[in-house]
Amino acid sequence: MVKHTGLVTFGGAVAGFAGVLILHSGLASPSRSALSGAPGAGTAASAAKPAASAGKPAASAGPVATGPTRQATGASEQYGYGILAVQVTVRGSRITDISVPTLQTAEPLSQQIANQAIPMLRSEVLSAQSAQINGVSGATYTSEAYAMSLQSALAKLHVR
DSSP: OHHHHHHHHHHHHHHHHHHHHHHHHTSSOTTHHHHHTOTTOOOHHHHTSOGGGGGSOOOOOSOOOOSOEEEEEOOOEEETTEEEEEEEEEETTEEEEEEEEEEEESSHHHHHHHHHHHHHHHHHHHHHTSSOOOOOTTOHHHHHHHHHHHHHHHHHTTOO
8 A cells, every 4th residue: 555655646746746847837828928028928018008109219128238248157055955056147237148057956856846947047037137036936945046146146247
């Protein structure tokens, strides 16, 4: 009976994990891209703008992407399941890219969680243009370490 209980538990964990992946990939909700502020996605606020403003110059929605491209790597942050460091690329004061050149995990499950959380965190940063992001559910320690390393890199670049 113990073998079946373990199999059922494992199967439930796999099914739940698949559900989280589907939810975070946007497949579960076609309006997810509109809510996340993804490029090309319409929002209720932008849809409500009157057409008469089309001839006026638009106000900048975020940091300006002018000036030289600069990069910095944040501090290596030790978290509950490993170590990570974030490298950020900015142009002017706009964050244009984020990568994780240092990622060491304690075990395969931690690696798997990090591999799923990091692209979501990257997307959050590019959308928010800041280190003030929402963490990924189920990857709290990874999210916190990512944000701390990112903040360290942004401080080196003198970007908020």
